[in-house]
Amino acid sequence: MKFYNTMNRKIEEFIPQDPTNVKIYCCGPTVYDFAHLGNLRTFIFYDILRRSLVYAGFKVKQVMNITDVDDKMIKNSKKRGMALKEYAAMYTKYLFDDLRDLNISEFESYPRATESVDEMKTIIYGLLKKGYAYKSDDGIYYNVSKFEDYGKLSHASFKSNVARIKNDEYDKESAADFALWKDWTKEDENVFWEDGIQRGRPGWHIECSAMSIKHLGETLDIHSGGIDLIFPHHENEIAQSEAYTGKPFVRYWLHPGHLFVNEKKMSKSLHNFYTLRDLEKLGFDPLSFRLMTLDVHYRAVLDLHLDTLKKYEKTLEDIDITMKSFDKLERGDYSSDKDSLKSAKIALNGFKDAVLEDLNLPLAMTQLFRLIDIINKKVAEGKINQSDYEELRNAVFEMDSVLGIIKSYNVPQEIITLANERKELRDKKAWMEADKKRTIINDAGFKIIDLANSNYIIIKNRKYGR
C-alpha cells in the first residue's frame, strides 16, 4: 500500500510499526457549531483511509479528537446562555449524527480535549524544564527558535521574524512562538484549570500532542488533518511532541484537500458553507455527498455544485435498483457464465490496485461501475446460476467495504404490506385500487418498480432521482 507523505513530498510504501496495530491520529472538529461540508469531506476521508487499511489487511487503532474548549466556544456558549460543557455536548451529538448519516465508521476513540488537561500540563512542564517553553505575562509559550527542525513539514525556513501569538488561528508566513497555556482573563468567566498550574486554559496545538501520546503512544504511524492544518497546527504538534519525547512523532502525514464553493474554500468565516442538514432540506441523500467526494482524488480540490450532486443522487438510485433487481433474479442450477466471472475478477483486481495506490478512489469507482454493468447484463438475461450470483454479489460488497455507499434503505413494514396488497389487487386486475396503494406508497417517500415475472422492488423516492 502506498501513500503520499507530506513530510517527504512523495508517494511511499506504507510500512507501519506493527501491522496488527496501525496507529492513526486524525484532527477532529471544534464543536462550536454544526460541521460544514468541508469538514465532513475531511471526515469522510478519515473513514476511507481506515476502510482501505482494513481492506489491505491491516488492523487499525484510530483516534479523532474533539476540541471542546476554545475562544469561539466560550464566546458562543455565553451568547446562548449555556455552560461550555452542555454546549459542547449538544454540537458533539450533532456531529455524530452527521458521521452516522454519512456512513462513516466508528473509530476506536474520540477523546475530548477537556478530559486530557492533566496530560497537557505534564507536557508543558516537560517543555519548560527542557528550555523549549517560557512563561510570559499572559501565558506559557513555545519558543520555536529552540526547535531546530521547525518548518520541516511545511518546508518553510523560518530564520527571522519570530513573533509571539496567543491566538490559535494565525496564518502567517513567519514562524511565531505559540501559546501552550493561556492565562485566565475575565472573558473566560468560569472556564479555567488551576490545579498545579497558573489559572488558565490550554492552547489548541497542545491538545493533539497530549491526546495522541495518551491514546496511541509517542510515535504515530499516520497523522491526518485537512491541508490547512499543515501550518501552523501540525508544525507546532511536531515541535511540541518531538521536543518532549525525543522521538519521531509521525511516520506518514496525510493531508486531504479542501472543499471549495465557487473557487473559494468553504468556511464559516466566508459564510459560503452548507451543513449536511442544509443538503437534506434540499432533498439530497447524505450518501450522494459521500459519493461525490469519492469521485475526486482526496488530495485534489473539490468544488461543490448542487447540479453535480444531483448526478450522484441518480447514481445512488441506479445502484440501488441494480442490486435489488439482482436479488430478485431467478436463480438455480443454470450453467455458469465464465466470461462474466472473469470480467468481474478483473474489475476487482483493478479496484484493489487503485485503492492501494495512494487511495485512488476515482479510479477504483470506475471498476465498481464495470461490475455493475456486468450485473445489469445478468439482470437483463432474467436468470442466473446460484454460485455466479453469490460471487458477483460478494464482489460488489467487497468493493463497498471501502466505499460505503450501498445502503439498503429500510423499508418500513407498513410499506411492504401496502406493496403486497397492491400486487394482489393487480393480480385481480383491480387497477384503480392498486394505483391508490401506489399513491400512498409514493406519498410515504418510497417508490415501486415493477420487474419481469410480476416481481417488484421498493426503493427510496429521491427528489433528484430519475
Ligand code: AMP
Ligand atoms: P475545524 O473544526 O475548523 O478545526 O476543522 C475540522 C477539520 O476540517 C480539519 O481537519 C480541517 O482541516 C477540515 N476543514 C476545514 N475546512 C475545510 C474545507 N473547506 N474542506 C475540507 N476540509 C476542511
Ligand code: ZN
Ligand atoms: Zn490537531
